[in-house]
Amino acid sequence: MVDIITESSQQAMPAADKTGPDERLSSSELANLWSLYLAITLRSCIVEYYLKKVEDMEIRQLLEHSQRAGRERLKWLSELYAGEDHPIPHGFKEDEEVNPDAPRLFTDLLILSHLQDMVKIRIDGYSTAVVMASRHDVSAFLSESLTEEVDLYNRIVSVMKSKGIYSRPPYIPLPEKVDFVTSQSFFRGYLGKRRPLTSIEVSHVFSGLERNAIRKSLFTGFANVATLEDVRKYMERGLEISAKHIEIFSSILIKNDLPVSMSWDSGIVESKVPPFSDRLMMGAIGTTNVELFSTYGKSLSIVGLPELGIDFMRLMAETMKYAKDGIEIVIGHGWLEEPPQVKGKETIDKKLH
Structure with a gap:
């Protein structure tokens, strides 16, 4: 059993305080803090519903920790604003x-997996935001939040391992010696003999597979409970896309004699009663769209085999269109909240033209 997370184990958020009389929030800080506020309120809504349904005590402790941390961050942001x-x-x-009275939508284990994915997305968000912050109080807040999210993620992984549901990336043989690339054939795929996948390529293929596995389960559950036809069809289309992406990544691993990650299809409970609004479900999927697009972009920039690059390029294009x-x-539907904008932009545009 993992260590119990208590309120006393969480450090207090740093006080919001300018470091100079003229140090206003920069455009980067405005953007990242605004995005963060929406993301925290979105996750808080989802986790609050999960807390009404979860039975496993270890998973409950992780959800409660997520809620406490989220409330502390919202309090800090509200005081800053x-x-x-x-x-x-407005957020969510x-x-x-x-x-809260809707029946259970996911099993406890799928709830845990979804929490892992949400925390993973926030770690990416905090790590991006902290290097764009210039004010000391904002930087300290983001750094502390990032540290807490990493700690929560590690605890989630520990619980997943103890329950036998952690999808560990594939093992490959350790190199016997250090080698250097001596020929352009290293980057050839369709021409000449194809080399084995590198550990970097395996990790990115597995990451794409893992992200689509959790998305597929969300699409299935959300499609079952969406009330508006266009939202339901959007979820059904997402289900088809994620299933196709899973098939592509799985085939790459299988061709290289590597195992694929587990499916979460059995974690979905049949229900037609929506626990979430259509707006929230679209927001949740929108967040994963952005993260998946970013994941594919990183993969495209680093893989060496041309055919892998082509796969990531077309999957990224499909994700962007979706x-x-x-x-x-x-x-x-009037659900999109506007982020902070440049003042007088329309006037400036008119003057330029």
Whole structure:
């Protein structure tokens, strides 16, 4: 059993305080803090519903820790916004987005896997935001939040391992010696004899497979409970896309005699009663769209085999098109909250033209 997470084990958030009279929030800080506020409220709504249904005590402790940390961060952000005369974002509110009386949608183990994915996404978000922050209080807040998320992620992985559901990346043989690339044939795929996959390529293929596995389960559950037809069809289309991406990545691993990660199809409980609003479900999928697009982009920039690069390129293009269509649905229903913008942009554009 993993260590119990208590409120006392969490460090207090650093006080919001400018380091100089003229040090306002930069555009990067405005953007990242706004995005963070929406992301925290989104996860808080999902986790609050999970807490109503989860039975496993270890998983419950992790969910409770996530909620406590989220509330502390929202409190810090609200105080910061008040001090800056910045309107507090609307985000996602539990009384608007969650039906706590809805039946269970996912099993406890799938809830744990979804929490792992949400925390993984936030780690990426915090690590990006912290290197773009210039104000000391913002940097300290983001650094502390990142440290807490990494700690939570490690605890989640420990629980997943103890329950036998952690998808460990494939093992490959250790190199016997250090080698250097001596020929352009290292980057050939279709021409000449194809070399084995490198550990870097295996890790990126596995990452794509793992991300699509959790997305597939979300699409299945959300498609079952979506109330609006366009949202339901969007989820069904996402299910088809994720299944196709899983097949592509699985075939790559199988061809190289490597194992594939587990499926979460059995973690979905049959229910037609929506626990979440259509807006929240679109927001949750939108977040994974962005993360998957980023994952494919990183993979495309680092893999050496041309055919792998082509795979990631076309999957990234398909993900981008799917994400764009989702944004159009969200805008069509008036659900998309505007981020902070440059003041007087329309006036500037008119002067330029």
